[in-house]
Amino acid sequence: xxxxxASGKGGTGKTTVxxxxxxxxxxxxxxxxxxxxxxxxxxxxxxxMTDVQDVTTCIPxxxxxxxxxxxxxxxxxRFRALTVVAGKVLVFPELCHSCGGCIxxxxxxxxxxxxxxxxxxxxxxxxxxxxxxxxxxxxxxxxPPLIRKVRASRNGEKTIIIDAPPGTSCPxxxxxxxxxxxxxxxxxxxxxxxxLRLAVEAVKLLGIPCGLVINRADMGDDGVREYAEREGIPxxxxxxxxxxxxxxxxxxxLIVEVMPEWAERFRRLYSGIVTLAGxxxxxx
Amino acid sequence: MIxxxxxVSGKGGTGKTSIxxxxxxxxxxxxxxxxxxxxxxxxxxxxxxVLGSSDFMGGSKAxxxxxxxxxxxxxxxxxxxxxxxxxxxxxxxxxxGCGVCVDLCPEQAIDFPVQKCGEWFVSDTRMGPxxxxxxxxxxxxxGKLVSLVRREARELAEKQGLQLILTDGPPGIGCPVIASIxxxxxxxxxxxxxxxxxxxxxxxxxxxxxxxxxxxxxxxxYDLNPEMAGRVETFAESHNMRVMGHIPFDPVFTQxxxxxxxxxxHAPDSTAAAAIRKVWQEIxxxxxxxTLGIKDFSSNIQ
Numbered sequence: 001x002x003x004x005x006a007s008g009k010g011g012t013g014k015t016t017v018x019x020x021x022x023x024x025x026x027x028x029x030x031x032x033x034x035x036x037x038x039x040x041x042x043x044x045x046x047x048x049m050t051d052v053q054d055v056t057t058c059i060p061x062x063x064x065x066x067x068x069x070x071x072x073x074x075x076x077x078r079f080r081a082l083t084v085v086a087g088k089v090l091v092f093p094e095l096c097h098s099c100g101g102c103i104x105x106x107x108x109x110x111x112x113x114x115x116x117x118x119x120x121x122x123x124x125x126x127x128x129x130x131x132x133x134x135x136x137x138x139x140x141x142x143x144p145p146l147i148r149k150v151r152a153s154r155n156g157e158k159t160i161i162i163d164a165p166p167g168t169s170c171p172x173x174x175x176x177x178x179x180x181x182x183x184x185x186x187x188x189x190x191x192x193x194x195x196l197r198l199a200v201e202a203v204k205l206l207g208i209p210c211g212l213v214i215n216r217a218d219m220g221d222d223g224v225r226e227y228a229e230r231e232g233i234p235x236x237x238x239x240x241x242x243x244x245x246x247x248x249x250x251x252x253x254l255i256v257e258v259m260p261e262w263a264e265r266f267r268r269l270y271s272g273i274v275t276l277a278g279x280x281x282x283x284x
Numbered sequence: 285m286i287x288x289x290x291x292v293s294g295k296g297g298t299g300k301t302s303i304x305x306x307x308x309x310x311x312x313x314x315x316x317x318x319x320x321x322x323x324x325x326x327x328x329x330x331x332x333x334v335l336g337s338s339d340f341m342g343g344s345k346a347x348x349x350x351x352x353x354x355x356x357x358x359x360x361x362x363x364x365x366x367x368x369x370x371x372x373x374x375x376x377x378x379x380x381g382c383g384v385c386v387d388l389c390p391e392q393a394i395d396f397p398v399q400k401c402g403e404w405f406v407s408d409t410r411m412g413p414x415x416x417x418x419x420x421x422x423x424x425x426x427g428k429l430v431s432l433v434r435r436e437a438r439e440l441a442e443k444q445g446l447q448l449i450l451t452d453g454p455p456g457i458g459c460p461v462i463a464s465i466x467x468x469x470x471x472x473x474x475x476x477x478x479x480x481x482x483x484x485x486x487x488x489x490x491x492x493x494x495x496x497x498x499x500x501x502x503x504x505x506y507d508l509n510p511e512m513a514g515r516v517e518t519f520a521e522s523h524n525m526r527v528m529g530h531i532p533f534d535p536v537f538t539q540x541x542x543x544x545x546x547x548x549x550h551a552p553d554s555t556a557a558a559a560i561r562k563v564w565q566e567i568x569x570x571x572x573x574x575t576l577g578i579k580d581f582s583s584n585i586q
Contacts, residue, residue, distance in 0.1 A: 010296010010455040037456035040480040078383050099382030138490040141459035166296045167322035170424045195323040201421045250509035252479035
């Protein structure tokens with residue numbers, strides 16, 4: 001069972017839901033923080049990291065002595081990562097999408113595969129909970145390959161919880177795609193609703209069943225609830241605005257730490273997800 | 285000289301858009317620019333009247349012509365994004381648009397049409413002209429659309445003689461953020477005093493240094509955790525970023541949003557409104573923002 005937690009709008013409580021849910025379930029669960037631009041789960045869980053590895057992507061390295069300046073590599077590159085100046089190939093590694101076209105097309109076999117570091121992946125444990133996250137190198141633009149790497153991290157757990165980045169473009173798709181259920185987290189405000197609609201469109205495009213958590217449920221208006229009802233998106237949990245929760249969050253504490261009774265609610269949320277994912281699986 | 289302030293945060297939901305909209309009221313003669321093309325919200329507070337919209341043509345996607353395909357498998361071998369299925373259909377979401385299969389298909393059986401990846405708009409608002417965009421769902425090339433929207437905003441400013449571009453940036457530090465900050469006069473980093481707010485601000489601060497753009501810090505909801513707000517401030521100062529001020533947590537932000545207004549319009553007498561005015565005054569005092577800076581300097585010499 002793979003659950004991705006997404007939102008459209010940032011700061012609605014994805015990390016709060018992901019960490020509290022994961023910790024409430026505990027054994028046999030792995031939490032993957034795929035918000036590699038700004039990973040935050042570790043700030044709340046303090047996992048003990050046992051493995052750190054650089055995540056790289058391939059880039060061309062020109063062996064100038066073998067290159068005859070024919071420009072075939074620059075011609076095939078749609079990302080303008082290669083250009084030929086005065087018979088010499090210049091490579092702009094940060095523009096390279098690692099398609100391998102230049103290597104394939106070079107008639108002199110003068111291009112080797114080098115690599116560029118996208119970021120790091122760290123993995124470890126938080127008690128019984130398995131954990132991994134990616135951290136994009138500052139200045140690196142390309143998050144999806146790093147997200148896919150974190151997605152592949154596994155240590156025998158049966159339940160995977162993925163904290164996705166905000167938005168609806170390629171990084172979010174990389175985090176949500178192929179998961180069994182998308183748990184959308186929103187706040188009941190016009191911004192929350194607007195971005196939720198976009199997130200729901202993305203989920204529909206991928207054809208994944210989804211449900212909703214409304215955070216800070218008592219601040220704002222009824223727009224989100226009305227929308228959810230119209231669209232037939234089940235509301236699985238409402239978390240009220242509570243200064244105690246907000247302050248705990250600000251310190252890096254979890255809801256289930258300051259209010260242990262919430263652990264049961266998060267376990268019930270999980271049961272709700274299992275039921276919904278199971279029934280839609282049968283329909284398919 | 286046209287200046288551009290880009291409002292960023294690293295972490296989402298710290299108040300970028302609400303505060304940008306309030307700044308828009310205080311600033312005179314501006315062009316507004318929404319660079320959060322992925323989940324744009326500024327228009328919800330601005331009620332823009334769209335004057336013109338254009339398609340944003342991003343990258344191309346491969347499409348295999350069944351009738352010309354001999355199922356030789358060359359494209360599947362070449363594709364590093366595993367975007368081509370066993371029965372030779374390209375999955376548009378996985379296709380990176382590299383065109384390697386297109387160029388190297390022995391039968392030349394693969395088309396490569398340019399895709400519409402979104403739209404962008406030039407609008408009129410009660411605070412002045414606004415340029416904004418909307419990336420299609422699940423699309424790539426968000427950075428390109430951001431660059432396009434910013435370029436159009438700059439052209440509009442030049443054409444209309446407007447001196448300031450106020451840009452609402454996206455969250456994170458990746459592709460669209462990098463496209464949002466290059467060449468900006470300064471970043472206004474909106475931080476909330478939480479462990480994640482501080483963590484994410486550090487990364488956006490590193491990005492600002494990387495691209496050599498000065499960072500100005502504004503602490504929102506500072507009273508949620510004054511101790512953490514102090515740590516944000518210490519971090520900012522030790523990294524040569526000026527703290528422009530503190531804005532308290534205030535439900536008027538949400539109420540204003542529901543009314544489709546900015547905080548200054550909706551609750552001009554609130555403490556939040558007063559704090560925002562103070563922050564804006566501080567920003568205007570920042571040397572790079574002083575429109576008279578160079579003139580003053582020359583008059584001193586005379």
